[in-house]
Amino acid sequence: MAKDKTSAGGAKRSASSKPRAKTPAFLENKYGVADWKQAEQWLAWRGIEDIECITPDLAGVPRGKMMPSKKFISETSLALPSALFRQTISGEYPEETGDFRYDPHDGDLKLMPDLSTLSAVPWETDPTAQVICDLVGADGKDIAYTPRNVLKRVVAAYAERGWKPVVAPEIEFYLVAPNTDPDYPLQPPTGRSGRPIAGGQAYSIAGVNEFDELIDDIYHFCEAQGLEIDTLIHEEGPSQLEINLRHGDPVTLADQVFLMKRTIREAALKHGIYATFMAKPMQDRPGSAMHIHQSVVDIATGRNIFSAEDGSETELFRAFIGGMQHYIPKALVMMAPYVNSYRRLTPEMAAPVNTAWGYDNRTTAFRVPTSGPAARRVENRLPSSDANPYLALAASLACGYLGMVNGIVPTSPTAETANEGEISLPRGLLEAVSLMEAERAFDDVLGREFTATLAGVKRGEFETFMRVISPWEREYLLLNV
Structure with missing residues (x-):
């Protein structure tokens, strides 16, 4: 009679059984x-x-x-x-x-x-x-004018100084009814209530629930891709939503925004709706932004260089803001890349129109949220959601970087409403292109080949736009001039 085979611990096991291989x-x-x-x-x-x-x-x-x-x-x-x-x-x-x-x-x-x-x-x-x-x-060398390589170049400039930028984007977008004729204005879609959602629904849970099946698909699609959504809210405009991402490495976060835009469009199409990242899709409604939260850590210590050991603000923190104030108007074409982008940047429409900064002041271009010293950061509220995320991040970080290496002193923070009155930003696409081309400080950090390429493409887009006759022209010029 054969003897039972036992494990080292004395437990009986079958002669044919084998340990199950662990999935890598x-x-x-x-x-x-x-x-x-x-x-x-x-x-x-x-x-x-x-x-x-x-x-x-x-x-x-x-x-x-x-x-x-x-x-x-x-x-x-x-x-x-x-x-x-x-x-x-x-x-x-x-x-x-x-x-x-x-x-x-x-x-x-x-x-x-x-x-x-x-x-x-x-x-x-x-x-x-x-x-x-x-x-x-x-x-085998990197192509300097391609967007992902432009952002990598900026991140490398930080690394040479022993710094690592950390970002957290927030992306706004509209859900709109299908629109196959571009001559007709966009309209909000019909939600589960059977009625188009109205404006003024900021942070409304009911507004989000109008599209709960679509949002479920966004979550499921993101989970299947390993994309992590931090929060989702309803914004001020009708059927305008915002998705916030967790903070992290700039290239990684740009990749996530790149993939998430595609994901949101696909989820919307599945439900017979369009998702649009146009900066200003509806007249007299708020535009859509891509706000960017930014901080910088010391690579060796992991410490936020915007905060001193006693928790106070550092000179580098102030210089980062100074750099954004000085350089971002000249890099705005990377954050507001189309004619439509400048329709968002108008007074009293929940978008900044200058380079003011302040503490927890959402009317400024550069807001410093309330936080502890380790989380001290600057929110850039100028980029619109139509921007290429790689280029918007590259521009914002490059401007802060130039401020730190050049010791640029910012203005005093404002506690007043800053998005009314005079506009101190480029008012249109061609002006923004010219300002970028003229700023030679961008040659090293962004690359002259890239800025020249972007300028040429944007001038071409403007000339195409100028061939289009708008409804405004037909309404006011047709019989009056």
């Missing part, structure tokens, strides 16, 4: 893997069939290529034409002006997948994943 932790990661070997296993474990290799263009629009997952893990070479990053939002290629030039060969830019951004695409019917890519040239 990285396979359960919803966002990002470490290397190509992990990527191959991650894709196989999920049964992924297709991969979307995407990268943001100057407008923040996802560009790229789709391929079978088996092709992807063979590390096949992927490329995009360089002209894509000189294209306007309407798909045109502007004339060469100033320092704006095309590659005479329209050569390829190589897509380099950042595997730390690998995630599922939960709204696709076939198992699909996505990965954000950087762009390099034939020599």
Whole structure:
């Protein structure tokens, strides 16, 4: 008679039983893997069939290529034409002006997948994943004028000083009824009550609940991608919502905003609604912003350099604000990139119109929220939600950086209402472009090739806009002039 096999502890076990292999932790990661070997296993474990290799263009629009997952893990070479990053939002290629030039060969830019951004695409019917890519040239060097590389350049400038910027974006957007004819104004969608939601619903839970099934899909889609929403609220405008993200690394947060915009649009379309990030989608209604909370920590100690050991404000904190006051009007085109963006920046419409700063003052461009010393930060309230998140973050951080390295002294804080009266910002797109081009301090921190490229594209977009005859012109000029 055979003897029972027992474990070291004396417990009986079957001769055929084996310890169950533990699932590697990285396979359960919803966002990002470490290397190509992990990527191959991650894709196989999920049964992924297709991969979307995407990268943001100057407008923040996802560009790229789709391929079978088996092709992807063979590390096949992927490329995009360089002209894509000189294209306007309407798909045109502007004339060469100033320092704006095309590659005479329209050569390829190589897509380099950042595997730390690998995630599922939960709204696709076939198992699909996505990965954000950087762009390099034939020599393997980063392409300086592409948005993700511009932001990385700014973060690297901080690192050279021993600093690490920390950001937390807040994104506002409108839900609107489907609009297939651009000649007609946008309208709020119908909620679950069967009636379009009215304005004046700031922080209204009932306003959020009007679209609870859509919002549930946003949450589910974000969870499936490993995107973390901090809070969601209803804003002042009709069916205007705001999503806040947790603070963290600027490139990581820009990636999240890039993916989240796409996610919100897809969730809205699933419910027969449009989600728009236009800065000013409805006349006489509040515009949509992308507020950016910013602080800076010392890499060696992890301490917030805006606060001294006794908890008081530091000179670097003041200089960061001074830099934003001085330079942001010259970088505003990176935060307000379209003609429509400047319709938001008007007096008495819940948006800043100057470079004032203050403590817990939401009428200023630069607000210092109430916090303890470790969380001392500056909120930049100027960027609009139509901005490319990589470029808006790069501009805001670059201006604060220049303030710190140049010791720029800010004005005194204001406790008054600051968004009324005189406007001290560029009033339109062309003025903002000219100010950016003329500021040579941006050459090192942002790169001259980038600013020249952005200027050329924005001038092209303005010329396209000037070909359009608006309803205002037909109403007031048709029979009166």
